[in-house]
Each structure stands twice: as structure tokens, then as C-alpha cells.
Amino acid sequence: MPDTRQLRYFVALADHLHFAKAADELGIAQSALSVQVLKLEKEVGARLLNRNKRQPVSLTEVGRMVYEEATAALQHVTRVGQVGRLAARGQLGFVRVGSVASGVSSGLVNGMLKDFRSTHPDVVVELVGMDTPRQLEALAAGEIDLAILRPRRKYPSGLTATIIHTERLVVAIAEDHPLNSKVKLNVSDLANETFITPQLREDEGFSLTLERLAVSGGFSVAAEIRVQDFISALTMASAGYGLVLVPESMQFLMSRALRYRPVSGLEENVYLALARRSREYSPATHALLGSALANVKISANRA
Structure with missing residues (x-):
């Protein structure tokens, strides 16, 4: 030859x-x-x-x-x-990124991918919507390379995460709900209300946030309806089934059927984290991770 x-x-x-x-x-x-x-x-x-x-x-x-x-x-x-x-060098390759819904609604994913594409135009990025528990499973199994999710108190072995986004909570209420007659909402006004939380498979995330909200308002949660995702939760809230605690960036969703109200005394923020495997990720994944974390530091310094 x-x-x-x-x-x-x-x-x-x-x-x-x-x-x-x-x-x-x-x-x-x-x-x-x-x-x-x-x-x-x-x-x-x-x-x-x-x-x-x-x-x-x-x-x-x-x-x-x-x-x-x-x-x-x-x-x-x-x-x-x-x-x-x-x-x-991470200039070519394929990266699969999982994200919760608010990773998109907050503009976090858009900004992260836009910055990365400007320096790595030949890397193919696939974005997959997943809830936090599913992302942790997929990340550990190698089905996705990076995960934008709600942070956890403890991560599965072999996974690590960094907080990359912070925003305040508001409450989504149906337009015709009696609470909308109040000019200002306090935490105590939420007593006896039914809450809809976007999670089914675990006792972390927004369920814990709801518990802390109840404690700060001096009441017990009257009822909680758990659903699969925010879209389902907001749909039920717009029909009058209950209230939803949501990140403020989700206010554009169903804005005609819902009002998004700040709550006095609700000082807690919600966070998004960028999770990855501690080892064994590709140069392209490493490049996207580095770009995302660098931009977080730049934003923090400017703030």
C-alpha cells in the first residue's frame, strides 16, 4: 500500500x-x-x-x-x-446540555450558548429539557455532559456543581383570585392557600422552599399539589387550583391568565447550578464549562 x-x-x-x-x-x-x-x-x-x-x-x-x-x-x-x-483544543466536538425550564426563561442558557458559539462555532451543542432529578441521573449515566439544574444539598458520587444564577421568588396567582384585591401581599396572606409545586419524585427544591415560606409566615401549608413541571403548575394555577412559587424570570408565561406578585417577607432567592461529572469529560465539554464559569465570574465582578 x-x-x-x-x-x-x-x-x-x-x-x-x-x-x-x-x-x-x-x-x-x-x-x-x-x-x-x-x-x-x-x-x-x-x-x-x-x-x-x-x-x-x-x-x-x-x-x-x-x-x-x-x-x-x-x-x-x-x-x-x-x-x-x-x-x-475543544474547538470541535459535541456537547449535550440538560436544563430546567427556568434555565431558558431566565436567559441564562441563551447567554451561555451565545458566548460559547462566538468562540467555538464548530462545536455542536444539543439542548435537552429535563427536571433536576432526571438530569442528575442522565449526567451520572453519561447521557448528557452538562446540567443546568436546581442545586442540591448533596450530589451523587462523581458529580459536582457550581451556582451560576440567582433570582428572587414571586407567587403566580390566577387573575380572578381574591388575593389580587390586596395592594400588597405579605407572607401571612398565603396561609390556608393550596400550593402547586413542580416536582413529583423528591422532597427537595421547591417543596423545601415552600416549607420555609410557611415557617416564616407562621402557618402550615394547607395543601400541596405536585406536578411534573412549571408549565403544568402554571396551567393549574391559571385555572384556580392554587398558587405557584416561581422564579421572577418566568413572568412572561401565561401572563394574560396569571398575575405574578412579589411577597413582602419572602426574602429567599432561588438558584441555578451548572453540574458536571468530576472526571471524564471531553475537551469540547471542558471548553463550554470554562466559558460558562468565566462569564459567571465576569458578571459577579461587574455587579
């Missing part, structure tokens, strides 16, 4: 059709060039060049066909090297 050196020497000679010029371009002796071309002809089993002292060197019919293939092969070899170097 011909090696890349033989192909490169033959292509240079075919480009110049002159042994001396091709040897000068390659930085080798004419005799070395002749030896390698002869070896290539032996590999092919046919003459590639018409050699005649009285006439210029020319390609045979087989030579023209081999030249086209050799040129393409060398370009491919060059591309392989380029791809390898770019991939090693």
Missing part, C-alpha cells in the same frame, strides 16, 4: 512535471524523488509518468487517475490532523 510520503512526492512531481523543481519544493535530492516515485509505480503496477530525455515529463492515463486520488487522499490526511488538533 502506498504511504503518504510516496503520494506527496508524486503529487509534487505531477504538479511541476519537472524532477528538479519538484525536488526543490520538497527539499530532497532528485534521486530520492525518483526512488519514491518508482516505488509508487511498483505498488500501483503501472507507469505513472512518461519519461523521455527529449520530451518533458508527462502523466500517463493511469498517472492522471492516481494523481486525482492521491491529491484527495493527502487532503483527507491533512484534514484528519486538523480535526484531531481542533478536537483536542
Whole structure:
């Protein structure tokens, strides 16, 4: 099988059709060039060049066909090297990112991906909507590479996370709810109300937030309806089934059917974290992670 050196020497000679010029371009002796071309002809089993002292060197019919293939092969070899170097630097690759709904509604995901794309345009990023428990499972299993989720008191072994976003809580209330008659809402006004929380599979996240809210208002939660996600929670709230504690960035959702009210005494913020595996992530994932965390530091410094 011909090696890349033989192909490169033959292509240079075919480009110049002159042994001396091709040897000068390659930085080798004419005799070395002749030896390698002869070896290539032996590999092919046919003459590639018409050699005649009285006439210029020319390609045979087989030579023209081999030249086209050799040129393409060398370009491919060059591309392989380029791809390898770019991939090693995180400039090429594929990253799968999971996110909770408020990662999108807050503009966090948009800003993170836009900044990354400006410096890594050839990295393919896939965004997948998932709740926090599912993201933790998918991250541990290698189904996603990064996760934008609600922080947890403790993460599964092998996972780590960094807080990257903070915002305040408001309460979503149906337009015709009696509480909307109040000019100002206090925590104590929420006693005896039913709350809808967007989680089914765990006792963290907004259920804990709701418990702390009740304690600060001096009441016990009268009833709690758990649903799968914020869209379901807000849909039920708009129909009058209860109230929903939501990050303020979600105020654009169902704005005609709901009012989003700040609550005096509700001082607690909610957070988003960027989670990843402690080890074994690709250069492209490492690049996106670095970009996201760098922008968090820049934002914090500006604040």
C-alpha cells in the first residue's frame, strides 16, 4: 500500500512535471524523488509518468487517475490532523446540555450558548429539557455532559456543581383570585392557600422552599399539589387550583391568565447550578464549562 510520503512526492512531481523543481519544493535530492516515485509505480503496477530525455515529463492515463486520488487522499490526511488538533483544543466536538425550564426563561442558557458559539462555532451543542432529578441521573449515566439544574444539598458520587444564577421568588396567582384585591401581599396572606409545586419524585427544591415560606409566615401549608413541571403548575394555577412559587424570570408565561406578585417577607432567592461529572469529560465539554464559569465570574465582578 502506498504511504503518504510516496503520494506527496508524486503529487509534487505531477504538479511541476519537472524532477528538479519538484525536488526543490520538497527539499530532497532528485534521486530520492525518483526512488519514491518508482516505488509508487511498483505498488500501483503501472507507469505513472512518461519519461523521455527529449520530451518533458508527462502523466500517463493511469498517472492522471492516481494523481486525482492521491491529491484527495493527502487532503483527507491533512484534514484528519486538523480535526484531531481542533478536537483536542475543544474547538470541535459535541456537547449535550440538560436544563430546567427556568434555565431558558431566565436567559441564562441563551447567554451561555451565545458566548460559547462566538468562540467555538464548530462545536455542536444539543439542548435537552429535563427536571433536576432526571438530569442528575442522565449526567451520572453519561447521557448528557452538562446540567443546568436546581442545586442540591448533596450530589451523587462523581458529580459536582457550581451556582451560576440567582433570582428572587414571586407567587403566580390566577387573575380572578381574591388575593389580587390586596395592594400588597405579605407572607401571612398565603396561609390556608393550596400550593402547586413542580416536582413529583423528591422532597427537595421547591417543596423545601415552600416549607420555609410557611415557617416564616407562621402557618402550615394547607395543601400541596405536585406536578411534573412549571408549565403544568402554571396551567393549574391559571385555572384556580392554587398558587405557584416561581422564579421572577418566568413572568412572561401565561401572563394574560396569571398575575405574578412579589411577597413582602419572602426574602429567599432561588438558584441555578451548572453540574458536571468530576472526571471524564471531553475537551469540547471542558471548553463550554470554562466559558460558562468565566462569564459567571465576569458578571459577579461587574455587579
